Amino acid sequence: MNAVMDPVEHYRALVDAATPLLPGAHLAWLVEQRERGLEHFLANGFPTRKQEAWRYTGLERVLEEAWLPQAEAVVNLAADDLSRLWLAPKAGARLVFVNGRWMPALSTPVDAVPAGVQLGGLREALEEEPDQLSAWLGGAAHIEASAFTALNSALLDDGAWLQIAADRRLPAPIEILYLSLGQDRAAIHPRNLLVLEEGAQATVIEHYASLDEAPSFTNAVTEVMVGDGARLEHTRLQDESPSARHMSSVFVRQAGDSAYHATHVSLGGVWSRSEYHNRLQCERANCEIDGLYVSGERRLADVHVAIEHAVPACSSRQRFKGIVLGSGRAVFDGLIRVQPDAQKTDAHLSNDNLLLSRDAEVDTKPQLEIYADDVKCSHGTTVGQLDPAQLFYLRSRGIGLGEARRMLCLGFATEVLDGCSVEGFADRVGERLRQHLEASPLIRVNEE
Amino acid sequence: MLKVTDLQVTVDNQPILKGLDLSVGAGEVHAIMGPNGSGKSSLAHVLAGREGYQVTGGEVCFDGQDLLALDVEERARRGLFLALQYPVELPGVSTMVFLRESLNAVRAQRGEPPLDAAAFIKLLREKARLVELNPELLKRAVNTGFSGGEKKRSEILQMALLEPKLAVLDETDSGLDIDALRIVADGVNALRSPQRSMILVTHYQRLLDYIEPDFVHVLAGGRIVRSGDKSLALELERRGYGWIAGEAAA
Numbered sequence: 001m002n003a004v005m006d007p008v009e010h011y012r013a014l015v016d017a018a019t020p021l022l023p024g025a026h027l028a029w030l031v032e033q034r035e036r037g038l039e040h041f042l043a044n045g046f047p048t049r050k051q052e053a054w055r056y057t058g059l060e061r062v063l064e065e066a067w068l069p070q071a072e073a074v075v076n077l078a079a080d081d082l083s084r085l086w087l088a089p090k091a092g093a094r095l096v097f098v099n100g101r102w103m104p105a106l107s108t109p110v111d112a113v114p115a116g117v118q119l120g121g122l123r124e125a126l127e128e129e130p131d132q133l134s135a136w137l138g139g140a141a142h143i144e145a146s147a148f149t150a151l152n153s154a155l156l157d158d159g160a161w162l163q164i165a166a167d168r169r170l171p172a173p174i175e176i177l178y179l180s181l182g183q184d185r186a187a188i189h190p191r192n193l194l195v196l197e198e199g200a201q202a203t204v205i206e207h208y209a210s211l212d213e214a215p216s217f218t219n220a221v222t223e224v225m226v227g228d229g230a231r232l233e234h235t236r237l238q239d240e241s242p243s244a245r246h247m248s249s250v251f252v253r254q255a256g257d258s259a260y261h262a263t264h265v266s267l268g269g270v271w272s273r274s275e276y277h278n279r280l281q282c283e284r285a286n287c288e289i290d291g292l293y294v295s296g297e298r299r300l301a302d303v304h305v306a307i308e309h310a311v312p313a314c315s316s317r318q319r320f321k322g323i324v325l326g327s328g329r330a331v332f333d334g335l336i337r338v339q340p341d342a343q344k345t346d347a348h349l350s351n352d353n354l355l356l357s358r359d360a361e362v363d364t365k366p367q368l369e370i371y372a373d374d375v376k377c378s379h380g381t382t383v384g385q386l387d388p389a390q391l392f393y394l395r396s397r398g399i400g401l402g403e404a405r406r407m408l409c410l411g412f413a414t415e416v417l418d419g420c421s422v423e424g425f426a427d428r429v430g431e432r433l434r435q436h437l438e439a440s441p442l443i444r445v446n447e448e
Numbered sequence: 449m450l451k452v453t454d455l456q457v458t459v460d461n462q463p464i465l466k467g468l469d470l471s472v473g474a475g476e477v478h479a480i481m482g483p484n485g486s487g488k489s490s491l492a493h494v495l496a497g498r499e500g501y502q503v504t505g506g507e508v509c510f511d512g513q514d515l516l517a518l519d520v521e522e523r524a525r526r527g528l529f530l531a532l533q534y535p536v537e538l539p540g541v542s543t544m545v546f547l548r549e550s551l552n553a554v555r556a557q558r559g560e561p562p563l564d565a566a567a568f569i570k571l572l573r574e575k576a577r578l579v580e581l582n583p584e585l586l587k588r589a590v591n592t593g594f595s596g597g598e599k600k601r602s603e604i605l606q607m608a609l610l611e612p613k614l615a616v617l618d619e620t621d622s623g624l625d626i627d628a629l630r631i632v633a634d635g636v637n638a639l640r641s642p643q644r645s646m647i648l649v650t651h652y653q654r655l656l657d658y659i660e661p662d663f664v665h666v667l668a669g670g671r672i673v674r675s676g677d678k679s680l681a682l683e684l685e686r687r688g689y690g691w692i693a694g695e696a697a698a
Contacts, residue, residue: 388499393536394546396496397606398524398553407549411540411589418540 037153092172633658
C-alpha cells in the first residue's frame, strides 16, 4: 500500500509531468480544455460523501493507491492472443488500446476500415488532423460533471476516435478493446469520441478488460454525438480484473429524430462507477439505456444515469438490473429531468435488484425532476431475493439448488441482455456471469 | 412403489395431515379426492418435498427408500414427479435449457449419459407432439406467456420427458376447458405403464371420465376416510362429500 497523503497534490504533479508530452500542445482550443479541466479539479478536488451524487460511493479504494501514468506500453501481444476477447466475431473493424495507448498493430489497418468511417487513435488524430476534431471534442463532456471528467480532460491524450459520415449505415459492429496489463498501479485515462453524422447508423462496442491481475485505475470519458436521424447501438462491457478500479463517464448529445440505445454491463473491478449523461436537445429523439451490474465480495458496482429532456416530444427509457453477491455493494442512481419546455416527454425508469446474501447491499435511487406538465413519466424499483416458488419448481425437476439459483440469476440478467443486438453478446456475458456465480459462496436467504 | 404410513404434517403448527395411510403399487393409478382444505394438495407437496411443511410423524417409503430423508431434487432424480396445479413462470430462463438440464440430471441418476443437443431436440419434439404443444412455445422462457392450458400441457410434456416411476398430478384438470382436458388426459393415458404409478389429486370427478383410476380415495380432515374403485368417484359426484365426512365423524 502506498497511502497517498494528498490525492489532489498527487494528481497535480502527474498533470504537470504529463503536460509537455500531450499531443496538440499548439492547439489553443485543446490547451484551453485541458487547463479548464485542471482548474476545475484543483478548485473542487475529489468529491466526498457529503455530495448527493457520491453519498453511497466512497473513493477510498481509488485514492488509497498512487496510480501512475504509463509510458509506452511494452507489449508482446499478437492479434491471436486477443481472439478470445472479441465480443463480435464478425466485427467490421477493431481498435485496440493497451494501458490507454492505441496499438495500430493490433487494430484494423486504416485501409481496411469501411468507407465513410474514420477510425483510429485520438492522439495521432490530434497531431495530424486536429481540425476535424475541434468541432466535436469537448462538445458533449462537461468538465464540471465530476473530478474524474475534469482530470480526464486535463490529461486529454489518447483514446478512440470514430466518425461515421452522413447516411453511412454500417452492417457490422465496430469493436473497441481497452486492455490493462503488465504494469502495477497503472493509471489509464482513455478519451473517446464517437461521432455519427446525420442519418448514419452503427453499432459500437466498448470493452474494458484486463489481461492479468495487476491493480489498475481506468478513468475513461466517452463523448457521443448522434446526428439528425442517426442511430447508435452502444454496447459497453466492463469486465476488468478483480483488483481494478474503474470509472467511466459517457456523455451523449442527441439531435432530432435520432436514436441511441446502450446496453451497459459492469462485471469486474473491486470498485467501479459508470455514469451516463444524456441530453436530448432536439425533438423526437429516443434514448434507451439497458444495463446490468454485478457486485460481489467486498466489491462496489455503481451506476449513475441522468437523462435530460431539454425539448418537447422525446422519449427515454432506463432499465437496469443488479445482482449482488456475498458482501458486495451496489448503487443505482437514475435521474429523469424534464425541462419546462419539454412537453410530451415520454420517460420511464426501472431498476430491479437481486440480493443473494444477507450481507449484500444495494442503494437504489430513482429520481424524477419534472418541470413540464404534459408528460408521461414513471419509475419503479425493486430489491428482492430469489423466489422460493421458482427455486422449488426447478429442484422438483431434478435440478440441484446451486444450479437452480444460477439459472434464475442468469434468467434475471437475460431480460436486459437480450435487448442487445450484438450477436452472441448475451451468451458471452451470461457465461462470465455464471463464472462469478460459481465462484461465490451461496448463502441461503428466505428460501426455507 | 409408494407406501405412506401414519403421515402427520403441520403447517405453521396447524395439523394438516393427521395420520394418513396410502399404498400405491407399481403401475397403479390412484385418485385422491376430497373437499377443499382437506389436505389433498398438501399431500402432493409433502411428497415432492416442498418447504413449509413439517412432518411430525409417520413414514413414506418410495421405491425402497426413505423419501422424507431426500432433498427435493433427489426425489425428482429418483423418479418422483409432481405436476403443479399452478406451474411457475421463469422469466428469462430458456425452456430448452431448463428441460435439458432437468432431463440430464435425471439421466445421470439412472446412470445414463447426458443427451447431446441434437438427440435432445429430437426427443423433445416427439414428446411435444404427444401433448399437442406448439414447438414454438419451447423457444420461449419457461411457462412465460403460456396460457393456463399450455402450462398444464407443458407439465405433462416434462413428465413424458423425465419418465418418472411415480407421477403426482395436483389438480391438473383445474382451469382447463374440455378440449384441453382431453389433450392432457390423452397425454397422461399414453404414459400409463405397468412400471409407472400415478396419483391424481382432484376435486372433481370430471378428470376421471378421461383417466380411469384403479383406486379412488377420499381425503377429509387430514386422513383417508374411504377407499374404493372408480364407482366411489361417481357416488361422490352424485352425493357430494358431506355424507362421507358425516360417516367419518361418526
